[in-house]
Amino acid sequence: MPAPLPFDPIAEAARQWSTHWDAAAVPPMAAVTSIMRVQQILLARLNETLAPHGLTFSRYEALMLLFYSRTGSLPLGKIGVRLQVHQTSVTQLIDGLERAGLVERSPHPTDRRATLASITARGRDAARVATEDLNEARFGTDPLERSELEALIATLERFRRAAGDFVTDA
Amino acid sequence: MPAPLPFDPIAEAARQWSTHWDAAAVPPMAAVTSIMRVQQILLARLNETLAPHGLTFSRYEALMLLFYSRTGSLPLGKIGVRLQVHQTSVTQLIDGLERAGLVERSPHPTDRRATLASITARGRDAARVATEDLNEARFGTDPLERSELEALIATLERFRRAAGDFVTDA
DNA sequence: GAAGATTGATGAATCAATCTTT
DNA sequence: AAAGATTGATTCATCAATCTTC
Numbered sequence: 001m002p003a004p005l006p007f008d009p010i011a012e013a014a015r016q017w018s019t020h021w022d023a024a025a026v027p028p029m030a031a032v033t034s035i036m037r038v039q040q041i042l043l044a045r046l047n048e049t050l051a052p053h054g055l056t057f058s059r060y061e062a063l064m065l066l067f068y069s070r071t072g073s074l075p076l077g078k079i080g081v082r083l084q085v086h087q088t089s090v091t092q093l094i095d096g097l098e099r100a101g102l103v104e105r106s107p108h109p110t111d112r113r114a115t116l117a118s119i120t121a122r123g124r125d126a127a128r129v130a131t132e133d134l135n136e137a138r139f140g141t142d143p144l145e146r147s148e149l150e151a152l153i154a155t156l157e158r159f160r161r162a163a164g165d166f167v168t169d170a
Numbered sequence: 171m172p173a174p175l176p177f178d179p180i181a182e183a184a185r186q187w188s189t190h191w192d193a194a195a196v197p198p199m200a201a202v203t204s205i206m207r208v209q210q211i212l213l214a215r216l217n218e219t220l221a222p223h224g225l226t227f228s229r230y231e232a233l234m235l236l237f238y239s240r241t242g243s244l245p246l247g248k249i250g251v252r253l254q255v256h257q258t259s260v261t262q263l264i265d266g267l268e269r270a271g272l273v274e275r276s277p278h279p280t281d282r283r284a285t286l287a288s289i290t291a292r293g294r295d296a297a298r299v300a301t302e303d304l305n306e307a308r309f310g311t312d313p314l315e316r317s318e319l320e321a322l323i324a325t326l327e328r329f330r331r332a333a334g335d336f337v338t339d340a
Numbered sequence: 341g342a343a344g345a346t347t348g349a350t351g352a353a354t355c356a357a358t359c360t361t362t
Numbered sequence: 363a364a365a366g367a368t369t370g371a372t373t374c375a376t377c378a379a380t381c382t383t384c
Contacts, residue, residue, distance in 0.1 A: 005336040008327065009252060016238045021305055027319035028309035032212055034326040036227075039209040040254070040353095041333050042202055057206075058374065068186045077344060082179060084207070086376060091346060096373080113344045113383045135191055139198035143332045148325050149197035155318050156204040157178070162313045163211050166175040210375090228352065247366060256354060261368060266351085283361045283366045 010034055045140030053130045054100050058085075060130060062093045063102060066119040067127040073118035075108060084165070102126050180204055215310030223300045224270050228255075230300060232263045233272060236289040237297040243288035245278060254335070272296050 014030045046057045055063065061083055066072055074082075080090040094117045097103035102123035108114035119127070141149060160166065180203050187196045216227045225233070235252055236242055244252075250260040264287045267273035272293035278284035289297070311319060330336065 004334050005251065007338060008330070008336045009254075010323075010327070010330075013234075021301070024316070025305040025308075027316050027323065028311040029305070030323050031311055031314070031319040032216070032309040034323050034330070035205060035209050035212060037254070037335065038326045038329055039205050041330070041335065042205060046202070056373075064183075075344080081175065084179075084210070085374090087345065088347090088377080089375060092374070108344090111344080111384075115345065131191070135195040135199070138195075139202040141198040141201055141329075144201070144325065144329055146194070146197050148328075149201040151321065152325060153180075153197065153200050153204050155314065155322060156208045157180070158318075159208055159311075159314055160178070160180075160204070160211070164174050165207065165211065166178045168177060214376095226351070245366080255352090257367065258355080258369090259353060262352070278366090281362080281366080285367065 010037070042140050045137070046134065049133050049137050049140070050130055053126055053133070054102075055126065055130055056096075058089075059093055059097055059100075059102075060127075060134075062090070062117075063097060063119065063123060063127050064131070066103065066117060067124060072124075073106070073116045075111075075114045075116055077114065079117065097123070100126075180207070212310050215307070216304065219303050219307050219310070220300055223296055223303070224272075225296065225300055226266075228259075229263055229266055229270075229272075230297075230304075232260070232287075233267060233289065233293060233297050234301070236273065236287060237294060242294075243276070243286045245281075245284045245286055247284065249287065267293070270296075 010030055010033050013033060014026050017026045017029055043057060046060075050056060050060055062079060065079060065082055066074060076090045076094060077087065079094075080087050083090070085093075094103055094105065097117075098105060102120060104118050104120055106116045106118055108116050144152075180200055183203060184196050184200045187199055213227060216230075220226060220230055231253055232249060235249060236244060246260045246264060247257065249264075250257050253260070255263075264273055264275065267287075268275060272290055274288050274290055276286045276288055278286050314322075
């Protein structure tokens with residue numbers, strides 16, 4: 001990590017914004033910049049925790065999807081839809097997990113276009129141990145407390161729903 | 171963007187977590203996953219707004235740093251510290267901005283190791299117009315309102331400070 | 341023609357290694 | 363030795379194009 005700044009760069013940007021633009025423009029800019037920076041910090045923490053397990057956070061997400069699937073295997077396409085990443089990314093992700101011996105490819109039994117990714121026994125071990133580590137580290141969210149996290153989740157859930165990320169009957 | 175899911179993937183993950191792990195483990199996982207997903211959505215929106223200006227959000231951030239600097243130029247190293255990205259990333263970022271004619275490199279006047287990046291007249295135009303567009307689009311934060319954004323900013327500011335992102339006298 | 345997956349390209353981030361200058 | 367910047371390699375995201383199968 002680089003050296004800390006002697007001032008909050010987001011507060012500084014907000015100051016510039018309020019000087020040159022309408023006051024209403026400040027919160028959107030500051031919120032977006034905050035989310036970008038926090039995401040960067042969280043990702044670094046998560047990858048640090050996962051590195052000893054030979055995992056990155058992206059690969060961990062794909063692995064957990066298989067881990068909690070009913071049969072332990074899913075078509076690559078479904079993985080992409082569920083993780084909301086491009087098909088190309090799924091190919092790369094499964095490539096990496098397969099090289100690490102945590103996942104195996106197999107032909108889809110009925111659709112010969114499709115490929116299944118299946119979690120291996122070693123993959124299940126890695127998923128369990130890595131998740132224990134991440135939970136132990138509270139997914140890097142320290143020092144935020146449960147109430148703060150819940151408020152965050154609720155606001156971001158409203159945003160995600162409005163963005164068309166998912167639809168529910170309710 | 172891929173098709174929307176018929177359920178909230180984060181609520182689904184929370185359900186799995188509460189089945190297999192301690193209840194206290196749910197909010198950290200759900201908050202982190204939410205931030206990752208929202209960051210992904212916001213970045214896509216921002217890049218969509220910036221693409222007509224020949225900019226990506228990363229390049230926009232670097233450009234704005236120069237735009238609001240006193241002399242319109244900064245050493246590459248300072249840009250990296252300020253944006254909290256690796257020196258290699260700064261080199262690439264300035265490469266892209268230079269190719270677009272928005273920034274120019276020049277030797278540092280006193281330290282012959284260092285390189286200055288200076289914003290050009292075209293760069294200033296691009297910075298102004300792109301910022302107008304981003305402010306117009308509220309930086310992609312719809313439908314979140316000012317109060318929600320301010321709460322978000324405050325919580326994330328607490329996290330960033332604790333993470334050592336910056337230090338202030340107060 | 342459309343769906344599922346892969347390959348090859350680019351953008352953005354990192355790390356390791358290198359080179360010049362301090 | 364340390365600082366500033368660049369190059370080369372790797373990971374992860376995207377898009378465009380391709381190939382097989384439906």
